[in-house]
Amino acid sequence: MANLHLLFLSFVIFNIIFFASPSNALSSCDGPCQTADDCDGQLIRGGGWSPSSGDCQPSGSMPCKGKSYTTYTCSPPVTSATNAQLTLNNFSEGGDGGAPSKCDEQYHDKSEMVVALSTGWYNGGSRCGQMITITASNGMSTTAKVVDECDSMNGCDEEHADQPPCENNIVDGSDAVWEALGLDKGLGNVGVTWSMA
Numbered sequence: 557m558a559n560l561h562l563l564f565l566s567f568v569i570f571n572i573i574f575f576a577s578p579s580n581a582l583s584s585c586d587g588p589c590q591t592a593d594d595c596d597g598q599l600i601r602g603g604g605w606s607p608s609s610g611d612c613q614p615s616g617s618m619p620c621k622g623k624s625y626t627t628y629t630c631s632p633p634v635t636s637a638t639n640a641q642l643t644l645n646n647f648s649e650g651g652d653g654g655a656p657s658k659c660d661e662q663y664h665d666k667s668e669m670v671v672a673l674s675t676g677w678y679n680g681g682s683r684c685g686q687m688i689t690i691t692a693s694n695g696m697s698t699t700a701k702v703v704d705e706c707d708s709m710n711g712c713d714e715e716h717a718d719q720p721p722c723e724n725n726i727v728d729g730s731d732a733v734w735e736a737l738g739l740d741k742g743l744g745n746v747g748v749t750w751s752m753a
């Protein structure tokens with residue numbers, strides 16, 4: 557019996573040492589992580605390791621339409637299956653997206669596979685033009701191009717089509733994205749996961 561306990565303890569210690577090392581986790585920059593802040597904190601968790609910090613805390617609040625909305629400069633860490641809320645956006649001129657898309661200063665037709673990401677995930681435009689993979693709970697997946705920011709700091713003005721600030725976990729997709737995922741656009745907001753394609 558003592559040998560069984562010793563074997564179990566050895567197994568636990570091995571897993572703690574091996575899997576707790578950042579070098580066994582993958583980063584979004586396609587290599588082993590060197591630190592918890594590797595690749596601007598965009599860690600893809602692997603091997604059971606996750607950063608001890610990096611929780612996205614609210615940065616303030618903003619009054620809008622008689623309500624107070626939480627604002628964020630950050631979003632949850634990007635993983636190989638990042639939890640998000642998919643919202644519906646009309647990126648065309650006169651649509652509910654407001655101004656032209658930030659990445660290319662263009663409007664986009666409803667048939668285009670495009671998305672806007674919350675401020676933290678948009679990361680100052682570093683994901684502009686990049687493709688992401690979105691997976692719905694029904695198992696269907698699609699890819700879409702990042703063309704805009706779903707602003708988590710500002711809103712309730714003409715530039716933001718008088719909409720309040722976005723939550724910090726939004727993938728704001730076009731009609732085409734919703735259709736490719738086989739989702740009911742009438743819902744307007746559904747849970748999904750996403751990753752860099």
